[in-house]
Amino acid sequence: MAGVIRLDPHNPTGEGLKIWEVIPPDWLIGPVPDQRGVKAFEHNGLCTGTWENHGGSATSNHPYPLFELMQLIDGEVTIVDAAGRKDVILAGQAFFLPQGFKCAWDMTKYYRKYFMTFHGEDYPAETDPAKLKCIRLISNPTDAELDDVSKPTDGVGTLEPHQRQNLAYESSDGRIQVGTLVSGPCEFPIKSFNRNELICVQHGTVIVTGSDHEEIFTAGESFFVPLHASVGWRSEGEFRAYFFAVWP
Template sequence: MSTASIRFHPEGPGGAGLEDWGALPAEALESGEGRQRGRYFFQDERLGLSAGVWDCTPFVGRMGPHGNNELMLLLEGEVTIEPEAGEAVTVRAGEAFYLPKGLRVRWRQPGRVRKYFVIFDGPADAPAPATVPPLRIDPAAALAPSTPPAADTLFGPVPSQQGKAAFIDATGQFTIGVWETTPYHRRPVPFPRYELMHVLDGGVTVRGADGTAESYGPGDTFFVARGMVGDFEVRQGLRKIYAIFIEKPAA
């Protein structure tokens, strides 16, 4: 196991299995029982930031308003999200979507659903979105050039990188999007942010300062916490969906 990254597994950390998280509150349900199971891969209550795996039996329920900002990667099943104002969106296994804090929706899942998630609670007074965003992440979204890492942080040449943010929360701390890079090899440094990464194409090897390493390819999901020390090596390019949290100092 790498000390510089946290690999996600559908059965929780190390594949050890999921815990019983109980049923959804009866007042939130229109039909079904909504029996939940899950495990956390990362949780920081001070930041209001968590990442994990969740599954649940069929149910129809209302989220009004949704209590946090959340990126979800659907592993099994399908979900239809029906905003109070806006078109319904159906998401199936293999797709990614998000819900902003404050959005009022009906959630319909006809069968069992399993997902990876990363959640940022956000402040209690965060405003609801003025309009309904697209919700589903487009993995083939057109990207724009982004700033590459500085040459002195790399082994070898500076890569070409580009990305596109699909969502930024009201505080500007939590961002979801798609990003890609040409090959590069970054020197071991403390990671400057919290980030979930889901590999779409290509791959990356993350090595810890103690020599442990994890290699991630298409379909793999992992998390890197701020301060983890490791080097990133992308040999044949990388395209990913990401969720980034960068804490802003209190005013």
């Protein structure tokens, strides 16, 4: 479907994930890891797809060179900050690393993930000490952890939306946002998308529509909508999803 890109946990060609570029040797502690991946979309400093590491290595502490959201599909990985604090991420969980956060990776175990990375010349690295950390996304926020972000349907949709979100990260200019969206039944008309966004569905069903086709996404599936894609979307029941959005 033009405009919406489904991320595949293996490789949509059926060939499996391909050998990935090597991590810089001066970053590594231990052997060069066996990395494999597939890029579903890459343009203007943004890349999204599926990646896996077969373990056996770790990295030294370095400032992270880009912004990245990851949801683990399988396995386990540990992020270690400069003070030695460890965040262990397991399958089904999602986390975000801001550009500029100094951290190391313990990749001694197998893991596979959906990811979206972004680096833009006019998007500065994070400098707020409170935000320079491994940021876990909340899978199922409580009512107290959610803010209302309901938007009008421009009078076209038949289902009035009730949407709330837990914003895990927002850049100082508001152009980068990461969090968890909780939506009731809704319908939005087809229009030009005003941002790049990765969406990882955690619960329920989302139907994304184009001019002549629609795609159905359910829990455990992820998709990417590029800037200016002509899409609409709807849900007949509640759905919940992680998101990473970048505005121009």
